[in-house]
Amino acid sequence: SVTGVQTCALPIFGSATIRAKFFIMSLLKRFVVLSGLAGIVVAPAALAITTLGHGRLIGTGSVRGDFDSNIFVNSTQAHDFVTTADGALHYVRDSGEVTMNAAVGLMAMSFNEHSKQDTIDPYFDSTFAYRPSDKTDFRGGLSYRRNSLANEQLNDRTKSNDFMLNGTFQQLTNEKMGFRLVGNYGESNYLSTRSEEHTSELQSH
DSSP states (O other): OOOOOOOOSHHHHHHHHHHHHHHHHHHHHHHHHHHOEEEEEEEEEEEEEEEETTEEEEEEEEEEEEEESOTTSSTTOOOEEEEEEEEEEEEEEOSSSEEEEEEEEEEEEEESSOGGGOEEEEEEEEEEEEOSSSSEEEEEEEEEEEEEEEETTTTEEEEEEEEEEEEEEEEESSSSOEEEEEEEEEEEEEOOOHHHHHHHHHHHO
16 A cells, blocks of 8 residues: 655756756757857957046957858858957047047957958947037937958958948927938948959059
C-alpha cells in the first residue's frame, strides 16, 4: 500500500527558466538574421569637457567590432573582421530663445585582412532653433558626411560627399490661423574609387 506522496514545486521554476532561455535565443536568432553580422559592441562613452557661452562642450566616442560575411555584397563572399571607431565633439545649447546642437567628428573603419578598404570619414551635423515667442518658431539643420559604401562591381568602397540643408518657419497669426514654410535640399557628390584612379594612371602612362 502507498502511505505517502511527495510533491515538489521546482518544475514551475524550471519551466520559467526554459521559457526565458527560449525567448532570449529567439531574439538573438532574429537579430543575427536581420543584421547578417556577428558583432562585439563597446558602449559609447560621453565626457563633458567645459562650458562655452550658454552651452557646453561634450566629447563622445565608441568602438565596435563586427564580423562581416560579405564585405563587398557580391558573389565573391569576401569576409573580414571590421573594427569601427567613432569620435565627436558636440556643442549643446538647450535653453533660451536660441538652442543648438552641433557635432564634428570622424568615423574610422579598419579591416583585418583587407587593409586597402580602411577608411576615415569626417562628418558634421548641426541643428538649431529660434523661438522668440509662442507664435514664432524657426528651425534649421545643416549636415555634411563622407560615406564609404561597398561597390559590388569594383570590389572596393565608393566614397561620396553628402550635404543636407533643411529649414522650417512657422508663424501663428492668431489662435486658429497661421502658416508654415518648409525647405529641404540635399546633394551627393561621388568621388572616384581607388580602382578608377589606378586605371586612369595606367592610361596616362
